[in-house]
Amino acid sequence: MAKIELRAVSYAVPPSAAGDGRILRQVSLAVEAGQSLTILGPSGSGKSTLLRLCNRLIDPGEGELFFQGRPMFELPVVELRRKVGLVFQTPILLKDLSLRDNLLFAVHCCRKDSPGDEEALAKRLLDQVGLPVSILGQRPEELSVGQAQRLCLARTLATHPEVLLLDEPTSALDPTARLGIERLVAALRRDHTLTSIFVTHDLAQARRLGGRAAVLVRGRIVEEGPVEAILDHPAQELTQRFVSGNLEEGG
Amino acid sequence: MPETSLELGNSSLALSFLLVGSCLILLWVERLRIHGEVIVGTLRSFLQLIILGYIIDFIFSVDQLPWMFVMIGAMVVVGAHTARARARGLPRPWLLCIASLSAATLVSLGVIFLFGIVRFEGRYLIPLAGIVIGNAVRTLSISLDRLRGEMKNRRAEVEAALSLGAAPHLAAQPSRWAAIRAALIPSIDGMKIIGLVQMPGAMLGMLMAGAPPLEAVKLQIIVIYLLLSSNTVAVVAGIELAYRSYFTPALQLKPIVD
Numbered sequence: 122m123a124k125i126e127l128r129a130v131s132y133a134v135p136p137s138a139a140g141d142g143r144i145l146r147q148v149s150l151a152v153e154a155g156q157s158l159t160i161l162g163p164s165g166s167g168k169s170t171l172l173r174l175c176n177r178l179i180d181p182g183e184g185e186l187f188f189q190g191r192p193m194f195e196l197p198v199v200e201l202r203r204k205v206g207l208v209f210q211t212p213i214l215l216k217d218l219s220l221r222d223n224l225l226f227a228v229h230c231c232r233k234d235s236p237g238d239e240e241a242l243a244k245r246l247l248d249q250v251g252l253p254v255s256i257l258g259q260r261p262e263e264l265s266v267g268q269a270q271r272l273c274l275a276r277t278l279a280t281h282p283e284v285l286l287l288d289e290p291t292s293a294l295d296p297t298a299r300l301g302i303e304r305l306v307a308a309l310r311r312d313h314t315l316t317s318i319f320v321t322h323d324l325a326q327a328r329r330l331g332g333r334a335a336v337l338v339r340g341r342i343v344e345e346g347p348v349e350a351i352l353d354h355p356a357q358e359l360t361q362r363f364v365s366g367n368l369e370e371g372g
Numbered sequence: 373m374p375e376t377s378l379e380l381g382n383s384s385l386a387l388s389f390l391l392v393g394s395c396l397i398l399l400w401v402e403r404l405r406i407h408g409e410v411i412v413g414t415l416r417s418f419l420q421l422i423i424l425g426y427i428i429d430f431i432f433s434v435d436q437l438p439w440m441f442v443m444i445g446a447m448v449v450v451g452a453h454t455a456r457a458r459a460r461g462l463p464r465p466w467l468l469c470i471a472s473l474s475a476a477t478l479v480s481l482g483v484i485f486l487f488g489i490v491r492f493e494g495r496y497l498i499p500l501a502g503i504v505i506g507n508a509v510r511t512l513s514i515s516l517d518r519l520r521g522e523m524k525n526r527r528a529e530v531e532a533a534l535s536l537g538a539a540p541h542l543a544a545q546p547s548r549w550a551a552i553r554a555a556l557i558p559s560i561d562g563m564k565i566i567g568l569v570q571m572p573g574a575m576l577g578m579l580m581a582g583a584p585p586l587e588a589v590k591l592q593i594i595v596i597y598l599l600l601s602s603n604t605v606a607v608v609a610g611i612e613l614a615y616r617s618y619f620t621p622a623l624q625l626k627p628i629v630d
Contacts, residue, residue: 213532
């Protein structure tokens with residue numbers, strides 16, 4: 122049974138001058154428990170929308186999403202969101218909270234968790250993303266983008282998610298910070314209790330991440346398979362064009 | 373309290389148009405073409421207040437509670453109509469404004485009359501209800517407008533909080549707080565400088581009606597605390613009702629369209 126599955130999912134926004142508003146078209150995708158998947162596609166192809174659907178920040182117009190074989194809408198939405206954690210493209214710190222309260226936000230917002238020793242939890246979370254505990258003494262605006270993104274990752278891990286969704290988490294970072302986050306994600310992926318979906322438009326990054334990949338172009342999954350095979354021997358014309366850099370923005 | 377010692381005849385009223393005239397003359401000298409609006413404003417204020425005078429005169433002369441409640445109800449409805457413009461995009465904005473203004477009126481005037489702070493009589497009830505509702509309309513409008521702006525600007529933060537499993541109440545907390553603060557700060561700041569620059573209305577009225585200054589001051593103090601209470605009730609009720617409608621039953625943030 123797949124950990125997370127999309128069956129013929131379509132999503133559209135109201136049509137505008139820019140297009141017909143259709144963002145995802147009949148997307149079917151399954152990720153088994155403990156597996157990691159990279160979703161590769163040009164910007165505007167619907168990658169972020171796909172992850173937002175998995176965290177139920179939005180619901181599909183057509184089709185269904187499943188978590189461990191159960192339709193997502195049957196699960197209490199808060200419980201689902203805590204099991205399917207989402208890290209956004211740009212680090213979004215809650216401005217009115219201290220860094221410590223940002224880190225432990227998910228713990229504080231659900232009291233029934235009974236965190237026990239918050240200090241120990243904070244230290245463990247920061248260790249996991251390679252940040253020193255002393256960083257909690259800083260103000261949110263003092264962090265570099267890379268540090269902020271690490272903190273956001275730790276904040277998501279605080280819910281003990283079973284699935285981790287990463288929406289181009291390094292696109293706002295400089296090359297060094299980017300590699301740092303990639304190494305963290307690689308370490309998390311080696312932990313086979315965690316299922317993860319990593320979204321990127323960066324071919325080199327997809328190659329570094331390795332594993333299985335799916336190519337999303339114009340709201341459709343056009344190809345799926347081992348990432349090397351897709352990058353070196355694309356079977357579909359759209360994949361070939363994307364890999365060779367001949368696909369316009371927006372797919 | 374002595375009967376009004378200020379005898380204002382119709383001739384006084386007619387002569388007061390000289391003051392409007394001074395405005396019109398200056399506008400004419402400046403060649404500023406807003407005299408049309410000045411005339412409309414002058415006539416509207418004249419007519420509206422004369423009509424209000426007759427209505428209150430009627431209600432005082434009948435001196436029956438049901439009529440007073442009808443008048444207060446009408447003030448709430450008219451006030452809700454004004455505040456509703458700021459509640460655009462929300463479902464049932466009319467109901468939301470009526471509920472908030474009614475809560476503000478009931479709670480604040482409830483305290484005033486139940487504790488006997490002011491004697492329960494029509495000549496106190498009607499003016500106090502008027503000042504409460506008038507102020508509450510303004511603060512409610514400010515807060516609803518601000519809530520909308522905050523929810524729009526903080527969209528990413530609200531969704532980040534939701535994605536971590538926060539309930540809408542918590543995800544919208546910074547926006548709710550900003551909206552409440554923005555609406556109440558003018559009242560709070562006003563309390564700090566009251567009496568230093570301009571003489572507040574209730575006190576002015578009592579002084580001119582011949583009351584001893586300290587009596588006038590006591591009433592004014594009660595009125596500002598009354599407004600503090602009623603403004604807070606209106607804003608908190610309005611925001612607590614309004615923020616929910618930015619979310620779907622599945623705890624998703626709805627698109628905010630202009």
